[in-house]
Amino acid sequence: MRRFTLFKSYINLPRNVYILFIADIINSAGSFVYPFLAMFLAIKLGYSEYVSGLFLTIVIVAESLGKLLGGKLADWIGRKIVIIILSILGAAIYIVIAFLKDFKVIPYLIILAGFLKSGAFPAINALIIDSTNRNNRNDAFSLLYLGHNIGFAVGPLAAGFLFVNHISLIFLIDALTTLAALMPIIFFIKETLHEKAGVYSDSGEVNEAERAETGNVLKIFFRKPVLYGFAFISIIFSFVYSQASFSLPLYLEALFNNKGAKFYGTLMTVNAIIVIIMTIFLIAAMKKLSPIISISLAGVLFAIGFGIIFYSGFFYLFIISTIIWTFGEIINSVSSNVLIANYSPMTHRGRFNAIIAFISGAGFAVGPLLTGLFIKYNGMKNVWPLTFWLSLFAALMMCVLLLIEKKTALQKK
DSSP states (O other), X not given: OHHHHHHHTTTTOOHHHHHHHHHHHHHHHTOOTGGGHHHIIIIISOOXXXXXXXXXXXXXXXXXXXXXXXXXXXXXXXXHHHHHHHHHHHHHHHHHHXXXXXXXXXXXXXXXXXXXXXXXXXXXXXXXXXXXXXXTHXXXXXXXXXXXHHHHTTHHHHHHHHTTTOHHHHHHHHHHHHHHHHHHHHHHOOOOTTSOTTTTSSOOOOOGGGSOOOSOHHHHHTTOHHHHHHHHHHHHHHHHHGGGTTHHHHHHHHHHGGGHXXXXXXXXXXXXXXXXXXXXXXXXXXXXXXXXXXXHHHHHHHHHHHHGGGGOOSHHHHHHHHHHHHHHHHHHHHHHHHHHHHHSOTTSHHHHHHHHHXXXXXXXXXXXXXXXXXXXXXXXXXXXXXXXHHHHHHHHHHHHHHHHHHHHHHHHO
């Protein structure tokens, strides 16, 4: 009976959430390019760890800028139209890349594609927040996260086998699945920009922190200490998590030579399978906890998961490591979205999502670059103790943020 109770929370969600769930499965199943970008730059183009890290940093910065643009447009012209247009433009660039013979041009086109495609992210999040309220938001975000990883369970594994001899197919399939994922959005998604929060759910109530506000977006943002405190702490989390797509594949290649790409694809599939199996249980267990406490726990799991790679000389230890940090990823991803949603005014949801993604994404942006320099002088193996201590520090800072939240709540009473 307990098992059915767990799934019950997914039954009465708004229609938009289910449509985005299906679209995310399709899109993620073809998410071939990004997981193997570090290996593409280092192995196919022969770049050093530092140069590979520099290109990845530029890609991430471009994505962050794209999110700012997408967030502004989502609050201005609509969530749905922004998702459609930016996704089509990004996919078109990947199709061009698939037929290029000059590999040296590809990194620059990937930067442009990342700028465009990432702009859809704040629009998607704003659409979900519009369609939900505090009672069902946790379930909505966890379902979307689950859909992403159902598709991702297939994508990296297939891409790992295509990487060696069919690199063009990685870009082409990624583009085609992006376009296919837009079909249910185009035909079935309802625009939510001019609707009140909660209009698709049982309750039309809007929490005090989500009420419409007017004025400069940055002034409004910095009036919310929990939100901007979380954004800056998340820089550390995103730096640590960036190692899953930068240091981890390079470390596997260094340890296992030409088996590195296949092993990395396997780990990403393990990551996705764990998400599929465990998301509903972990989110149910965390439901009564404050999102801040949940994110702090995720930091501890990041510390253990990435930290033990230092001692991992055999592939099965990498699988154990991946399982642990994936638990942290699940909790952090869902709880972060809920925290942002609960403190974002309904008039600024797209922009707030974009601003926080821009700030927290700084860790992801500088992660490859700084880690490339760190590896140059300290060796690749010593990346993992660094991630351990950074994760623990960020977890502690989230505990401090919890005290700030309680103090702020008392002052308003």
